[in-house]
Amino acid sequence: MNGGMPMKILFHQLKQREADGKTSNGLEEKNTVHEKMSRFQKKIFTCYSVLVFTGNLCTAYVYAAGDPLSVVNNLSTFIFSLIRAIGLILLGFGIVQVGLSLKSHDPSQRANGFLTLAGGIIITFAKEILDLIMG
Numbered sequence: 001m002n003g004g005m006p007m008k009i010l011f012h013q014l015k016q017r018e019a020d021g022k023t024s025n026g027l028e029e030k031n032t033v034h035e036k037m038s039r040f041q042k043k044i045f046t047c048y049s050v051l052v053f054t055g056n057l058c059t060a061y062v063y064a065a066g067d068p069l070s071v072v073n074n075l076s077t078f079i080f081s082l083i084r085a086i087g088l089i090l091l092g093f094g095i096v097q098v099g100l101s102l103k104s105h106d107p108s109q110r111a112n113g114f115l116t117l118a119g120g121i122i123i124t125f126a127k128e129i130l131d132l133i134m135g
Contacts, residue, residue: 083127087126088120
């Protein structure tokens with residue numbers, strides 16, 4: 001046996017746990033009861049299903065009208081406006097961080113604030129910088 005429990009005892013403990021409603025790992029089993037939907041829930045579910053079904057089948061395809069280059073330019077303008085917004089958020093966060101560092105006399109926070117401020121300026125004017133580089 002080499003110091004182990006006899007199989008009869010282990011088997012008996014397993015049977016006892018199953019009788020108590022516990023699984024072999026000692027956790028209680030969760031009994032789930034499926035309740036029927038009420039009339040209101042069925043109506044809501046039916047309306048939602050119909051909306052999803054019609055949304056998938058009855059959609060009109062959207063074609064790019066006109067010059068495809070104008071579509072790419074509009075997308076580029078939109079993406080650069082998002083980048084500019086992120087840059088302005090970083091710029092504001094950098095200003096706040098520098099202000100807090102001046103108040104608390106913390107040089108490491110001041111350095112991080114100036115780095116965030118510089119990064120915000122570069123990101124805000126990324127399109128103009130790229131236009132200058134490209135010529």
